[in-house]
Amino acid sequence: MDRLQAMSMFVKVVEVGSFSAASKDLNVPLPTLSRKIAEFENQLGVRLLHRTTRKLSLTDSGSDYIDACKRILEQVEEAEGRAKGEYLEPKGDLVITAPIMFGRLHVLPIIIEFLSLYPNINVQLLLSDRNMDLFEDDVDMAIRIGQLPDSTMIGTQVGSMRVVTCASQLFLSGQPELQSPYDLTQRSCILLNTAKTIPYWRYYLPSSGLTVHIDVLPRLTVNDSDSAVKAAVKGVGITQQLHYQVQDLIDKGDLKVILHEFEPDKVPVHLLHKTRKYLPQKMKVFLEFILPTLKKSISDLSVSN
Structure with missing residues (x-):
């Protein structure tokens, strides 16, 4: 058996968390991959992986061995890179x-x-x-x-990166001034809804030193920041964004930062x-x-x- 190939297969299975995903990444039939790992374990005389229908996990021996495999594969990659010259000059x-x-x-x-x-x-x-x-x-x-x-x-x-709350002057001029993040529950807000966002806005309360979650009631929900920012500029409501996403508009006066004293951790x-x-x-x-x-x-x- 090609030991380096088996190590590579073992590392890939652990990295992606399943035999089926590793099979696709390596372009190796699933039965072949499973057989190769089993043969590798037999050759070593230890069980590397716990396999169930729902979960794949490392054994204690596998946890120790995976780090060694990665070091060996990195050294091989380095040697190949030197042969190609990419470790000698930037190219x-x-x-x-x-x-x-x-x-x-x-x-x-x-x-x-x-x-x-x-x-x-x-x-x-x-x-x-x-x-x-x-x-x-x-x-x-x-x-x-x-x-x-x-x-x-x-x-x-x-x-x-700062997390800022902002709105257009057009929107703010027709509203009472916000005194605390809790006032947001009574205002029109623009909510960003993506796989990486959370369904509430975080704020820091200086008086108590606590961070609170405010469940805003969105007038508009969108799935990308650019749309949320454009809607805020048009006066639809208040939005919370990473600072870089609104910096230019703040500098030009199209948006204004509010509740800055309550900003959450960067x-x-x-x-x-x-x-x-x-x-x-x-x-x-x-x-x-x-x-x-x-x-x-x-x-x-x-x-x-």
């Missing part, structure tokens, strides 16, 4: 993903400047508000806004990639380039209105 293709609006405003300009300095590197920028899987979608690096789940991937925080922004070491030069130089630039861009957002 090759990079696949980067980021949220649509944030990527367009804050990541694309950095990539354009980066490409002007490294003519032998090509970048594919995938803008999506869906959190793409770095393994399944073959992505080198992701920019993520929000708390990261526990994983084996490497996250580097580059800043944090949301972290991370760069996420798959491996801690044995990075090819193209990844090393990109990390070194984007880290300080993106940190400054996010920091500038934090100090603006």
Whole structure:
């Protein structure tokens, strides 16, 4: 049996959480994959995986062995990369993903400047508000806004983002001034409803030091931030957004931040990639380039209105 192939199959099954998903990713028939893993376990003389109809989990031996497999596969990948020359000089293709609006405003300009300095590197920028899987979608690096789940991937925080509540002056001029977040229950609101949003708005109460959840009654519900922001500009109601999504409109006076003294904790922004070491030069130089630039861009957002 090809031991490296078996290790790769074992790691893939664990990463995606099922034999069927790993079968699709590896383009290997499910019975073949199951047989290969069973043969691998027989060769090692230990059980690596607990299999039930509903759940797949690592045994104690499997938990110890998975880390060793990953290290070995990384070393093999490094050796192959050296043979190709990509660990000696920055060259090759990079696949980067980021949220649509944030990527367009804050990541694309950095990539354009980066490409002007490294003519032998090509970048594919995938803008999506869906959190793409770095393994399944073959992505080198992701920019993520929000708390990261526990994983084996490497996250580097580059800043944090304010969560602001805002409305147009047209809307606010016809309403009594809001004194607290609880007043929102009596006002027209624009709710964002996506797979990553929560059905309430969070606020911090300075008087008690508590964070509260306000169940707003939406006059309008949409599934993308751009539509919510446009509706707010037209005076439909109040919306809560990440600061970068409304900064330009606030600067131009089309929207006004309200309840700023009750803003909840800032949301972290991370760069996420798959491996801690044995990075090819193209990844090393990109990390070194984007880290300080993106940190400054996010920091500038934090100090603006």
